[in-house]
């Protein structure tokens with residue numbers, strides 16, 4: 001297994017359930033977990049990357065149960081972000097369920113003009129699409145067709161563009177939001193689909209975290225892997241991959257490793273780098289996937305008077321806020337971690353500001369101290385004078401979010417076709433079939449199962465003849 005983020009850990013966890021199979025995991029950093037990284041402080045925890053996961057997939061729920069984590073899951077205190085528009089902050093329209101409003105509370109929203117509110121009802125006149133052909137569309141186009149451009153611009157673009165640090169005019173509805181497409185096929189109107197779900201007592205899937213943050217998940221996996229004898233090679237970077245005398249050969253910063261199969265659980269451009277010599281066509285495809293860099297600036301305020309001033313500020317009463325394109329220069333969004341997860345930040349006020357998104361990554365070239373100072377200054381422009389934080393942690397993600405643009409589906413098909421030429425190779429992770437934590441775990445586990453099936457099948461030497469794909 002190459003890559004010790006959640007995808008690689010889940011792949012190793014799955015493969016190591018089979019007795020007698022020797023599993024080795026290579027991770028270039030000295031710690032496991034990849035983007036999942038929790039900082040601990042006396043009495044509290046700060047998430048440098050993800051802070052929660054969605055409990056939607058039964059397989060993921062069972063996985064948490066198998067790891068003994070399910071019963072300790074924690075609920076967020078609030079999930080209501082504000083949206084900046086026209087130089088001030090607004091509440092999300094009331095009754096929002098996913099992309100659609102399920103009741104008419106949105107008519108009271110200060111985020112929309114009268115014309116914008118009127119356009120929302122357009123959705124109610126759309127007939128079910130059934131099996132009629134449909135070409136993938138961007139989030140923006142899809143939402144505009146249903147609810148008008150204003151809803152797309154002021155609600156969908158900040159909320160859903162924000163999740164992927166992407167541009168709502170590029171992101172693929174088919175790849176990232178298949179449930180919107182399903183609702184359109186079955187109901188036509190997404191408002192009606194949302195209302196039916198409400199009537200059936202189905203609220204949206206819940207977000208959860210763990211008592212000491214998401215590091216608990218990494219720790220639980222690591223403990224199981226150690227118990228099952230998986231060799232964890234930390235601080236060792238994989239440099240290239242080849243096949244030699246019937247064996248897969250991985251060249252790392254520390255030497256050579258030989259095996260019968262390999263799972264690459266890395267962002268596609270990094271996986272592509274390893275495959276440049278052996279599978280150049282596949283490598284080119286993988287390296288062509290767009291990713292966005294991002295940074296998380298973590299602010300910790302412990303001094304009582306300052307803490308009270310921030311905790312009482314109107315901007316910090318919800319779970320955070322989103323700053324759409326054109327509304328700010330530095331900050332793209334914020335999480336008020338102390339409000340969202342008060343149990344993780346006892347004795348301190350914890351705030352996280354995000355910087356960097358698609359087409360707006362230059363800000364990340366600033367050194368840490370300038371970056372957080374610029375962000376804090378912008379925050380004061382939004383919020384008025386604020387006391388300086390007691391501690392600041394700058395966390396950077398050079399490959400933070402894959403961009404599933406319109407056309408992701410055909411790209412993926414081609415990747416899978418090329419990957420199929422190398423029976424010993426398994427690509428997994430958030431470049432391919434879903435970008436969130438449950439997707440990483442699902443894809444990692446599937447890759448672990450596939451490698452086991454491959455190794456327990458009839459002997460099949462790694463194919464060298466198929467290497468002539470230049």
Ligand SMILES: Cc1cc2nc3c(=O)[nH]c(=O)nc-3n(C[C@H](O)[C@H](O)[C@H](O)COP(=O)(O)OP(=O)(O)OC[C@H]3O[C@@H](n4cnc5c(N)ncnc54)[C@H](O)[C@@H]3O)c2cc1C
Pocket residue numbers: 002003004005006007008026027028029032033034035036048049050051052053054236237238239265266267270294296397399400401428429430435436437438440
């Ligand atoms: C800021 C941020 C916030 C997020 N928030 C959420 C959230 O709240 N909820 C949610 O569900 N998802 C969230 N996500 C997405 C989530 O983090 C990912 O789905 C998940 O962590 C991906 O895991 P992974 O193992 O696929 O990738 P990674 O975590 O990127 O793991 C890849 C690993 O490979 C290692 N590696 C790379 N190259 C090599 C090499 N050559 N040799 C050896 N090792 C190598 C890396 O060091 C890394 O450890 C967020 C992501 C970011 C960036």
